Amino acid sequence: MELWYTEKHSDSVNFSLKVKEHLFSGQSEFQKLDVLDTYEYGKLMTLDGLVMVTEKDEFVYHDMIVHTPMAVNPNIKNVLVIGGGDGGTVRELMRYETIEHVDMVEIDKLVCDAAKEYFPTISCELENPRVTLLYEDGVKFVKESPDNKYDLIIIDSTDPIGPGEGLFSTEFYTNCHRILAEDGILVNQNESVFYEDTQEAALKANSKLKKIFPIVHVYQANIPTYPSGYWLFGFASKKYDPIKDLQADKWNNFGLKTKYYNTDLHIGAFALPSFVKEFF
Ligand code: AG3
16 A cells, blocks of 8 residues: 655646655644655655645755845854744854844744654754744734844745734734834745746735835746646845845855855746746
C-alpha cells in the first residue's frame, strides 16, 4: 500500500508527494498542523493541508526573504518577523552578527512546538537570546507598536485564508509603514500569479502596498513545493530601491555561505518574465 499527500494547486491541478510516514497531526485553536516524512522532500509541515515548509526546498524561501533586504541595507539592526513559526527566517537573520534584536510574532504556538520537535535544522535559532518570541496576533501587535521602531519587517505568513488573512490587509500594511524607520524595508511572501487561486492574493497584496509605500517591487524564486513552483515576494521601502541601492560588496563581505541567494541572483530575481510584468 502506498501513502500519498496531495495539495490542490487549482481546481484541475494536484501536487502529490509519496509519504514514508505521517509523524504528527494536531489541531490548535487556529489551524490543523501535520508533519509528514516524504521520500523526495524530507519532512514536510502543512497547515490546514497546505505545504508550509519542507526540508528539501525551505532554503530557497528563507534565503530570499532574509538576504534580499539585508543586501539592500546591511545596517539593519532591529527586525520584526510576523509569522515564521517554523524558525527558518529567524535562523537566517541570526547569521548576521550586526542584527541586534528580532521580535518574532507568531499567532500559533503549536507551529513553533512542532518545528522544535520535528525540524531542528530549521527551528535551531528560536531560542537565541537576540530573539523575543511572542505568541500573539501580528495584526494586533503592529497596531500597538511605537512609530519608527524597526529597520526591517518580514511577513512570513500563510496564504490569506484563516489566521493569515489579516496579514494581507491595508490596515496591517499601514501600521507596518508607521512602525518602520525612515529607511525601513518591508518584505512579504507575495503568493504566485501562475494559477488563479493565488493570483488574486498576489495582486491585491501588491496594489495595497503600492498605495502606502513609495517604492514597491516584486521578486521571484523557484520553490518547487508551492503552487506552480513560481513564487513571488514583495519588497516595499520608504527609501531604498532594491536594485539601485543594492550593496553587493558590503553583503559579500559578510562572507555568508548561502545555498540559493547571491548578489547576481538578487538582480535577476527582480527581472520579471513578460507575463508577470503585465500584472504589476
Ligand atoms: N509560508 C507559506 C507560503 C505559502 C504556501 N502556500 C501554499 N502551499 N498554498 C511559508 C512559511 C515558511 N517559513
